[in-house]
Amino acid sequence: MNWLEFSNLLWFIVFVSLVAFVMWSCLSSIKFVWKYWKEWNTHPKYNPIEIYVHHGRVVSVRSDLKGHHREFCLCYNDCVRFNPGTPYNCEIARALYEFNMKYDLVTPVWECPEYTKYFQDQKGKEINE
Ligand code: SF4
Secondary structure (H helix, E strand, O other): OOHHHHHHHHHHHHHHHHHHHHHHHHHHHHHHHHHHHHHHHHOOOOOOEEEEEEOOEEEEEEOOOOOOHHHHOOOOOOEOOOOOOOOOOOHHHHHHHHHHHHHOOOOOOOOOOOOOEEEEOOOOOEEEO
16 A cells, blocks of 8 residues: 555545534434423423323323312312213203203303302211202
């Protein structure tokens, strides 16, 4: 191998190393961006609205409120008028349920003029006020 061939081989090695370094840098950058993009897209701190399938329909919901509907809804908080699945169910609750079913919504009742709390005395006997 003469000096010219050796020099060409050296330049070729430098060139291949440079290309490999640039490709590695690009891939690392893409991996970095992909990781943080995924995290940003799913982390409740950055994106509090999540999307999931509920009753066969894709819906959006605030992550911190997902599944807490019954905790907040007045109907589920000891309202004596709330009797789902019976003929004695509250007219408002029934209408709201039908509305929710029609549009695939979840709408807790925050305020209600008809709310009546269900009380029990010590022996478990109902006392309704
Ligand atoms: S009266 Fe109001 S809180 Fe009670 S079940 Fe009906 S809608 Fe719900």
